[in-house]
Amino acid sequence: MSEPARRVIAHLDCDAFYVSVELMRRPELRGLPVVVAGSGPRSVVTTASYEARRFGIGSASPAAQARRLCPQAVFLPPDFPAYRATSQAVWALVRERLGVVQVIGLDESYADITDEARPITALREVISRVEERTGIVLSVGVGPNRLVAKVASDLEKPRGFVVLSREQACERLAGRSPRIIPGIGPKTAARLQALGIGTISALAQASTADLAERFGRRQAAYLLARSQLRDDAPVSTTSGPAKSRSSETTFDEDLQPGAGLEAELTALCEKLFGALTRRGARGRTVAIKVRLNDWTTVTRARTLPEPPSDLETLSTVALELLRAYDPPRPVRLIGVRVAGFEGDLGQAATETPEQLALPLT
Amino acid sequence: MKISTKRDALFTQLQTVTRAASTRSAVQTLSGVLLVAEDGRIEMRATDMEIGLRVPLEGEVQRPGSLVLPARLLVDVVRALPGSDVSLELRGAEQDVEIRAGAATFHIRTLRAEDFPPLPEVDADGQVSVPARAFVETIQKVARSASRDETRPVLTGILVSASEDSLRMVATDSYRLSVKETQLEAPLESGFEANVPARALQELARIVGQTETESLVASVRSNQVVFEADGVVLSSRLIDGQFPNYRQLLPDSYEHSLELVGAEITEVVRRISLLAQKNAPLRLAFSEGELTVSARTPDVGEASETVPVPFAGEPLEIGFNPDFLRDGLEAVDSGDVALKLISPLRPGLIEAADGSGFLYLLMPIRLNV
Numbered sequence: 001m002s003e004p005a006r007r008v009i010a011h012l013d014c015d016a017f018y019v020s021v022e023l024m025r026r027p028e029l030r031g032l033p034v035v036v037a038g039s040g041p042r043s044v045v046t047t048a049s050y051e052a053r054r055f056g057i058g059s060a061s062p063a064a065q066a067r068r069l070c071p072q073a074v075f076l077p078p079d080f081p082a083y084r085a086t087s088q089a090v091w092a093l094v095r096e097r098l099g100v101v102q103v104i105g106l107d108e109s110y111a112d113i114t115d116e117a118r119p120i121t122a123l124r125e126v127i128s129r130v131e132e133r134t135g136i137v138l139s140v141g142v143g144p145n146r147l148v149a150k151v152a153s154d155l156e157k158p159r160g161f162v163v164l165s166r167e168q169a170c171e172r173l174a175g176r177s178p179r180i181i182p183g184i185g186p187k188t189a190a191r192l193q194a195l196g197i198g199t200i201s202a203l204a205q206a207s208t209a210d211l212a213e214r215f216g217r218r219q220a221a222y223l224l225a226r227s228q229l230r231d232d233a234p235v236s237t238t239s240g241p242a243k244s245r246s247s248e249t250t251f252d253e254d255l256q257p258g259a260g261l262e263a264e265l266t267a268l269c270e271k272l273f274g275a276l277t278r279r280g281a282r283g284r285t286v287a288i289k290v291r292l293n294d295w296t297t298v299t300r301a302r303t304l305p306e307p308p309s310d311l312e313t314l315s316t317v318a319l320e321l322l323r324a325y326d327p328p329r330p331v332r333l334i335g336v337r338v339a340g341f342e343g344d345l346g347q348a349a350t351e352t353p354e355q356l357a358l359p360l361t
Numbered sequence: 362m363k364i365s366t367k368r369d370a371l372f373t374q375l376q377t378v379t380r381a382a383s384t385r386s387a388v389q390t391l392s393g394v395l396l397v398a399e400d401g402r403i404e405m406r407a408t409d410m411e412i413g414l415r416v417p418l419e420g421e422v423q424r425p426g427s428l429v430l431p432a433r434l435l436v437d438v439v440r441a442l443p444g445s446d447v448s449l450e451l452r453g454a455e456q457d458v459e460i461r462a463g464a465a466t467f468h469i470r471t472l473r474a475e476d477f478p479p480l481p482e483v484d485a486d487g488q489v490s491v492p493a494r495a496f497v498e499t500i501q502k503v504a505r506s507a508s509r510d511e512t513r514p515v516l517t518g519i520l521v522s523a524s525e526d527s528l529r530m531v532a533t534d535s536y537r538l539s540v541k542e543t544q545l546e547a548p549l550e551s552g553f554e555a556n557v558p559a560r561a562l563q564e565l566a567r568i569v570g571q572t573e574t575e576s577l578v579a580s581v582r583s584n585q586v587v588f589e590a591d592g593v594v595l596s597s598r599l600i601d602g603q604f605p606n607y608r609q610l611l612p613d614s615y616e617h618s619l620e621l622v623g624a625e626i627t628e629v630v631r632r633i634s635l636l637a638q639k640n641a642p643l644r645l646a647f648s649e650g651e652l653t654v655s656a657r658t659p660d661v662g663e664a665s666e667t668v669p670v671p672f673a674g675e676p677l678e679i680g681f682n683p684d685f686l687r688d689g690l691e692a693v694d695s696g697d698v699a700l701k702l703i704s705p706l707r708p709g710l711i712e713a714a715d716g717s718g719f720l721y722l723l724m725p726i727r728l729n730v
Binding site (some may be wrong): 028297 | 510513516534536537538606682722725726
């Protein structure tokens with residue numbers, strides 16, 4: 001596999017983003033373990049301050065567990081409008097200086113800085129400017145592609161600044177689990193482990209034939225490329241059109257299969273159908289997702305000859321899928337998804353006008 | 362402490378002072394109003410730590426002292442009181458206040474007075490007396506351009522500069538910039554410059570608007586400013602950091618400079634904006650001798666209107682946020698408007714054509730087609 005033309009890619013990641021925004025508003029909490037989490041019995045931690053992480057609290061830990069691990073932590077409910085506002089401010093500053101920037105979610109982005117005469121200086125400037133203007137601290141990784149940049153930004157958080165060539169990155173990660181590579185999930189990692197492949201270097205040296213036997217040719221090639229930290233995905237400044245939309249809900253208490261569960265699913269269909277209509281999106285594939293109280297997660301999908309044109313059709317298909325699966329245990333989460341969108345997303349989605357800003361200094 | 366006063370007076374002054382009380386502070390006392398009765402005078406105070414208000418209350422002090430009551434509740438109670446006279450008395454043993462009016466009696470638990478922060482005194486040094494109306498009118502011209510985005514604190518203020526014979530205020534949220542320069546009839550004793558939270562100045566404008574007062578007194582210190590008007594004292598912290606150098610944002614020259622009848626163009630913009638919903642831009646298409654203002658909201662509809670304007674040259678189409686454009690036009694208020702443009706992606710300028718010293722610089726919206 002040959003590397004395309006040399007590129008310099010940076011991954012910029014906000015340290016403990018939600019907590020940082022909260023601390024700006026409530027500086028008296030600085031230095032304390034702070035956790036941003038919902039308040040329901042099943043909510044999860046969205047961000048924990050580095051002080052809280054010392055108690056073993058991480059993102060996506062159940063909030064209840066976090067409360068047990070660190071009862072003295074300050075728990076705050078998430079305030080997404082505030083996070084979105086700060087996020088916009090952060091990435092506007094980054095865009096101002098770096099040009100080609102692809103923002104992922106609220107708190108991370110990739111920048112292609114190949115054409116930057118002094119890329120490191122430029123990044124240092126951006127980092128201090130962002131901190132000065134918004135109080136947000138960035139960890140940055142730099143590498144020849146997005147994958148290396150991403151793992152590099154994660155290596156020395158918080159306030160990390162790590163520049164690695166692909167080879168250096170392979171060396172630093174050699175002994176780590178393949179799981180830490182974006183694109184290799186827990187299931188794949190477990191299957192690799194079963195093959196006796198427990199580290200990134202072991203995976204990088206595995207034979208294509210062995211992998212292909214277990215994972216198929218395409219997936220084998222992908223795993224090898226990932227483990228060797230090869231990645232030629234461009235930093236794209238225009239996000240591709242959405243491929244699917246979904247709506248799901250976790251119940252505060254498990255629901256027994258039956259009318260109550262079906263009512264929840266119907267309500268979700270209504271919500272999803274509303275969202276699809278607003279965006280003018282139509283897709284032919286309807287899928288449901290069911291998570292049982294033992295965390296078994298099952299999806300069932302059906303592709304229709306035509307996109308469902310009314311709510312009735314969508315909920316009928318979703319309910320049929322649910323009845324066909326017939327959950328054997330109480331259900332903790334249910335969701336519905338529509339995928340396989342037609343090309344045209346409607347004008348509302350494509351025509352987002354851009355308000356220009358004054359070049360304030 | 363025991364005082365008696367008129368219900369209406371109490372209610373009016375309470376409504377003013379509670380605007381500074383905090384609505385969401387972790388310190389409960391900050392959601393309260395401090396009543397101070399001493400030397401035969403009564404004063405009410407509230408603060409959210411950013412701005413503070415001290416409001417005098419006419420009444421009789423029977424026993425001096427001070428206490429803090431929850432602001433919201435107190436306003437609701439006083440609004441509902443019967444009769445015209447009211448008395449408030451602190452009952453030390455019960456830690457509450459007895460409020461009596463007509464045949465009604467309320468007992469309301471006090472908040473901790475010792476948590477109430479001291480508010481700055483008006484100090485005689487460094488005071489500048491400024492004409493109240495000119496000051497307030499200047500605030501009202503620019504206040505809408507101040508940012509409400511707390512992530513860029515420096516833009517949430519209005520830069521107030523007073524020199525001997527003129528007063529200038531500048532505000533920008535980075536999408537538009539308002540500058541108003543007001544010539545003063547009588548020279549000030551001394552000048553000052555400060556970035557004052559827009560919220561504080563808007564409160565000040567409201568307070569002054571309710572009085573007949575002709576002048577207000579400002580004293581600016583290193584990190585705070587204190588205004589006094591008609592016995593009401595408003596203090597505010599100042600905003601740290603360098604306010605943008607607005608002069609360098611103003612283009613040196615423009616391609617087009619059109620003089621328009623303010624009221625007419627404002628009406629057109631108001632009308633057509635009805636169909637610029639959901640972030641849709643207002644389109645201004647200029648061609649020889651005319652301007653077509655149009656808007657389109659997907660799934661809702663569209664509108665357009667053509668008016669004659671003294672435009673010459675290559676046609677030009679530019680998009681603006683309808684609210685921002687309207688704010689600028691409305692701030693000119695009356696008389697003719699000068700609209701100056703360069704190109705579709707460069708800022709446009711709205712100016713009062715009568716030379717009254719108002720400038721409104723507005724960045725466009727990039728039009729997709």
